[in-house]
Amino acid sequence: MxxxxxxxGITCTFAAREDRSKRYTAIRDTTLVVAPGEFVSVVGPxxxxxxxxxxxxxxxxxxxxxxxxxxxxVLRGLNVHAGYLFQTEALMPWRNALDNVVAGxxxxxxxxxxxxEKGRQWLKRVGLTGFGDRxxxxxxxxxxxxxxxxxTLILDPQILLMDEPFSALDIxxxxxxxxxxxxxxxxxRKSVVFITHDLEEAISLSDRVxxxxxxxxxxxxxxxxxDLPRPRDVAEIRLTPHFxxxxxxxxxxxxxxxxxxxxxxxx
Amino acid sequence: xxxxSNEPDRRTPQKPNAARLRVxxxxxxLAILAFWYAATSPTLLxxxxxxxxxxxxxxxxxxxxxxxRIWQWFASGEIYRHLWVxxxxxxxxxxxxxxxxxxxxxxxxxxxxxxxxxxxxIKAANAMPRVILAPIFFVWFGxxxxxxxxxxxxxxxxxxxxxxxxxxxxxSPAVLASARMLGASRRQLLxxxxxxxxxxxxxxxxxxxxxxxxxxxxxxxxLGSSEGVGYLIQQAEGVFDVNTVVAGIVVxxxxxxxxxxxxxxxxxxxxxxxxxxxxxxxx
Numbered sequence: 001m002x003x004x005x006x007x008x009g010i011t012c013t014f015a016a017r018e019d020r021s022k023r024y025t026a027i028r029d030t031t032l033v034v035a036p037g038e039f040v041s042v043v044g045p046x047x048x049x050x051x052x053x054x055x056x057x058x059x060x061x062x063x064x065x066x067x068x069x070x071x072x073x074v075l076r077g078l079n080v081h082a083g084y085l086f087q088t089e090a091l092m093p094w095r096n097a098l099d100n101v102v103a104g105x106x107x108x109x110x111x112x113x114x115x116x117e118k119g120r121q122w123l124k125r126v127g128l129t130g131f132g133d134r135x136x137x138x139x140x141x142x143x144x145x146x147x148x149x150x151x152t153l154i155l156d157p158q159i160l161l162m163d164e165p166f167s168a169l170d171i172x173x174x175x176x177x178x179x180x181x182x183x184x185x186x187x188x189r190k191s192v193v194f195i196t197h198d199l200e201e202a203i204s205l206s207d208r209v210x211x212x213x214x215x216x217x218x219x220x221x222x223x224x225x226x227d228l229p230r231p232r233d234v235a236e237i238r239l240t241p242h243f244x245x246x247x248x249x250x251x252x253x254x255x256x257x258x259x260x261x262x263x264x265x266x267x
Numbered sequence: 268x269x270x271x272s273n274e275p276d277r278r279t280p281q282k283p284n285a286a287r288l289r290v291x292x293x294x295x296x297l298a299i300l301a302f303w304y305a306a307t308s309p310t311l312l313x314x315x316x317x318x319x320x321x322x323x324x325x326x327x328x329x330x331x332x333x334x335x336r337i338w339q340w341f342a343s344g345e346i347y348r349h350l351w352v353x354x355x356x357x358x359x360x361x362x363x364x365x366x367x368x369x370x371x372x373x374x375x376x377x378x379x380x381x382x383x384x385x386x387x388x389i390k391a392a393n394a395m396p397r398v399i400l401a402p403i404f405f406v407w408f409g410x411x412x413x414x415x416x417x418x419x420x421x422x423x424x425x426x427x428x429x430x431x432x433x434x435x436x437x438x439s440p441a442v443l444a445s446a447r448m449l450g451a452s453r454r455q456l457l458x459x460x461x462x463x464x465x466x467x468x469x470x471x472x473x474x475x476x477x478x479x480x481x482x483x484x485x486x487x488x489x490l491g492s493s494e495g496v497g498y499l500i501q502q503a504e505g506v507f508d509v510n511t512v513v514a515g516i517v518v519x520x521x522x523x524x525x526x527x528x529x530x531x532x533x534x535x536x537x538x539x540x541x542x543x544x545x546x547x548x549x550x
Contacts, residue, residue, distance in 0.1 A: 089442075103459070107449055135540040
């Protein structure tokens with residue numbers, strides 16, 4: 001089967017702005033292949049270049065070397081098959097929730113009435129019925145994430161790229177959002193690349209967890225298949241023995257890298 | 268420290284309530300007017316500083332005559348023509364200055380090459396006291412409305428330009444990347460991301476730019492014209508009629524306050540998406 005997304009031998013090297021001779025290699029020789037309908041999480045210590053990898057997959061950043069293929073075709077420019085959920089606030093503050101949700105449809109030239117109708121349906125699906133006329137600053141962090149999610153999913157992307165989307169939320173809201181994400185995902189099984197530094201989140205959501213080494217020159221150091229049964233409840237599944245086994249196994253592999261990353265940040 | 272109480276006094280200094288505040292403000296105005304009246308009246312007090320009892324009134328005007336003059340202006344309808352001219356000049360200067368400031372601001376913010384080349388010229392043009400351009404504008408555009416509008420535009424343009432430039436360059440990278448991933452073309456980015464973001468900075472400077480458009484109009488009228496409130500002031504000054512000069516200043520001030528109020532109203536309607544400090548809402 002043709003993978004939905006394949007990053008082959010990706011290396012990203014940045015030149016320092018002040019001194020062109022100083023180089024920083026964020027990721028080196030990284031390969032990540034995502035099958036259609038697969039939910040893959042990428043975990044690694046902070047500052048290891050996870051977001052860089054996702055930007056490469058989105059086509060926002062061109063790698064120094066390596067190739068990106070989407071459905072078997074080499075990616076040029078932006079990845080039009082992908083939707084991107086950002087870590088930071090990415091809603092347009094001058095548009096209300098409904099107008100934010102339909103922004104992508106508007107860019108594609110859909111008629112306003114039709115787009116709004118669809119937008120309202122999506123607001124309902126993410127539990128924000130009646131909040132369409134609110135501006136982002138009038139919504140809570142969790143609500144804003146829901147709007148972002150609807151904004152991305154309304155375009156029905158085949159691939160969903162998520163960059164620590166829930167990291168700014170409190171733990172209860174976060175688990176709610178994770179469950180909602182799984183529910184939305186199970187409806188039409190998109191390929192998902194989910195970046196996180198939270199191993200529990202990664203295991204409870206994914207089919208597969210990829211562990212990255214500490215930066216610089218990040219590369220994958222382990223891959224784990226998560227054979228937990230679906231549908232899952234992210235809060236409950238964390239208490240099952242198999243989850244704990246998986247967690248112990250992956251954490252064992254990650255621990256040294258986390259310590260390395262921490263030591264680097266202390267310098 | 269107050270020793271009578273064990274609790275330290277945490278109350279913030281009390282502000283008088285709204286009604287009382289108004290009364291105080293009114294009393295202050297009355298006190299100033301009364302002092303003005305008493306000090307300039309030729310007959311009320313013996314002259315303190317000037318040897319001639321009429322000199323104080325000559326230099327500082329008399330409040331009653333100022334009021335009389337304003338009353339005459341409005342009763343005869345003479346002032347409306349001049350106010351209208353000043354208003355038109357202000358609005359045109361504001362509109363042209365804002366539109367050109369937005370256009371050039373967006374262009375230079377998105378074209379780093381051009382902005383690098385033009386940088387010293389923009390700095391120089393902004394540093395120049397632009398009121399001295401007035402004589403040139405009189406030569407170019409004559410003594411009618413156009414020269415005042417041109418003067419106002421040079422004042423408004425730079426305020427708007429710098430704000431838009433800043434606004435476009437400070438568009439959140441995440442919002443920009445997100446819009447691109449949602450499929451926005453370059454033109455759509457301009458229209459749906461850069462422009463709204465820049466407009467928020469334009470509105471932030473709206474009070475300033477309307478004020479400067481007004482300054483441009485009045486100064487232009489004062490330096491050479493046949494109509495406008497600035498012209499009235501200039502004429503009165505020519506014959507040492509201080510009362511009329513002061514009356515003109517009062518009318519202009521009231522006019523500027525009205526403009527400012529209109530701007531605030533427009534701002535409140537258009538900037539609904541921006542959070543205000545301490546705003547709470549019932550869900």
